[in-house]
Amino acid sequence: MKILVANLGSTSFKYSLYNGDESSLSLVARGGYERVTDYGATIRDALSSMQAEGHIDSVDSIDAVGFKTVLGFEKTGCVAADESVVADLRASAELAPAHNPAYANGIEQFAKEMPKAQLVALYETAFYQWASAASRRYAVPKAWYEAGVRRNGFHGASHKFVAERSAELLGREDVADRVRNLYVGGHESFEGQPLRVVSCHLGGSSSVTGIKNGVAIDTSMGLSPQSGLPQNNRVGDLDSMAVTYVMKKLGLSIEEVERQLTKESGLLGLSGKSNDVRDIWEAVEAGDKDAELALDSLVYGIRQYVGSYMFQLGGLDALVFTAGIGENDTGVRERVCQGLEDLGLKLDLEKNANTRGEETCISAEDSRIKVYVIPANEELVIARETSRFLSHNK
Numbered sequence: 001m002k003i004l005v006a007n008l009g010s011t012s013f014k015y016s017l018y019n020g021d022e023s024s025l026s027l028v029a030r031g032g033y034e035r036v037t038d039y040g041a042t043i044r045d046a047l048s049s050m051q052a053e054g055h056i057d058s059v060d061s062i063d064a065v066g067f068k069t070v071l072g073f074e075k076t077g078c079v080a081a082d083e084s085v086v087a088d089l090r091a092s093a094e095l096a097p098a099h100n101p102a103y104a105n106g107i108e109q110f111a112k113e114m115p116k117a118q119l120v121a122l123y124e125t126a127f128y129q130w131a132s133a134a135s136r137r138y139a140v141p142k143a144w145y146e147a148g149v150r151r152n153g154f155h156g157a158s159h160k161f162v163a164e165r166s167a168e169l170l171g172r173e174d175v176a177d178r179v180r181n182l183y184v185g186g187h188e189s190f191e192g193q194p195l196r197v198v199s200c201h202l203g204g205s206s207s208v209t210g211i212k213n214g215v216a217i218d219t220s221m222g223l224s225p226q227s228g229l230p231q232n233n234r235v236g237d238l239d240s241m242a243v244t245y246v247m248k249k250l251g252l253s254i255e256e257v258e259r260q261l262t263k264e265s266g267l268l269g270l271s272g273k274s275n276d277v278r279d280i281w282e283a284v285e286a287g288d289k290d291a292e293l294a295l296d297s298l299v300y301g302i303r304q305y306v307g308s309y310m311f312q313l314g315g316l317d318a319l320v321f322t323a324g325i326g327e328n329d330t331g332v333r334e335r336v337c338q339g340l341e342d343l344g345l346k347l348d349l350e351k352n353a354n355t356r357g358e359e360t361c362i363s364a365e366d367s368r369i370k371v372y373v374i375p376a377n378e379e380l381v382i383a384r385e386t387s388r389f390l391s392h393n394k
């Protein structure tokens with residue numbers, strides 16, 4: 001089976017071609033384009049390169065194209081990327097302006113260029129569809145909820161991968177199997193021994209998700225990816241009254257408030273220096289107090305969510321770090337795990353300090369709660385879910 005994963009931006013297009021079946025997919029080609037103005041021509045060019053390089057015989061040898069769609073009002077899960085998906089992406093574009101129009105247009109172009117391939121949309125919100133109404137509803141009037149104001153959650157592909165991989169690492173094939181079947185078989189009741197995991201996706205964009213028996217119970221991101229932890233330059237959680245307050249107090253327009261919350265807040269806003277933790281650590285080492293505060297706030301936020309989900313889950317079996325910061329930032333991991341020995345979590349400081357980017361268990365031998373670094377591979381996740389969709393919809 002050949003599966004193309006299409007990563008679409010407003011003026012960019014990146015692709016990865018996988019070959020194999022669900023459990024043995026391997027990357028065979030990858031490429032990308034910037035400053036795209038004509039998506040049809042760019043897709044044709046990418047297909048010609050794959051053909052010239054001998055990866056495909058013709059356009060028709062690609063069985064499916066997988067898209068990591070962000071958010072829809074009506075849709076979630078892993079579904080056929082048809083006209084109704086395109087219409088829903090457009091209808092909900094206000095909440096994901098950088099992504100939804102690009103995917104709506106891209107899916108239409110692929111449908112034209114590759115009429116025989118099955119197009120599949122894997123929503124970033126998909127992993128949260130079984131979380132309780134209590135965790136998903138905001139305390140707003142019902143009309144707001146009906147207009148789409150709810151906790152959607154994001155980074156679903158990454159957290160679901162962590163749910164599956166952590167279950168495998170813990171020798172819990174029953175749970176891993178449940179995760180594999182979630183989008184194709186649905187959420188069936190689970191009778192086995194409970195498995196409780198908290199997954200920390202920490203990168204340019206960060207979220208923490210609580211997972212019970214392979215299914216998300218809650219996540220730190222809400223209606224939009226502006227919520228939860230302090231992000232690179234996006235605000236994270238904020239009292240909603242702050243918006244109207246600064247509009248009146250500082251005379252800011254709604255557009256200016258939006259710009260500052262999405263471009264000048266988060267780690268950049270707190271540190272006043274950079275949105276990248278590597279620069280922030282450098283400034284900390286030079287004695288910069290604002291940089292120290294940015295780092296402290298990030299760690300505080302992570303611990304707040306981990307603690308909350310540990311309580312909701314009634315305990316914890318594994319804590320997982322993934323994505324750019326989670327995989328590489330030994331200092332952030334050490335601070336997140338500090339002082340938790342009484343709760344049964346003990347980091348192996350040396351293993352932690354030596355782990356960057358590779359899958360490793362970094363907890364001490366005698367730690368009841370396991371701590372893992374699991375590298376994120378979102379393209380592979382999309383290819384895998386697309387392949388599962390195909391096998392179940394023959």
Ligand code: AMP
Nearest residue numbers: 203204205276277278323324325328329
């Ligand atoms: P991601 O969004 O998963 O690609 O992660 C990107 C972020 O990860 C960057 O903004 C950095 O803050 C962080 N990052 C990447 N590499 C490292 C590293 N070697 N050490 C610490 N942080 C890193």
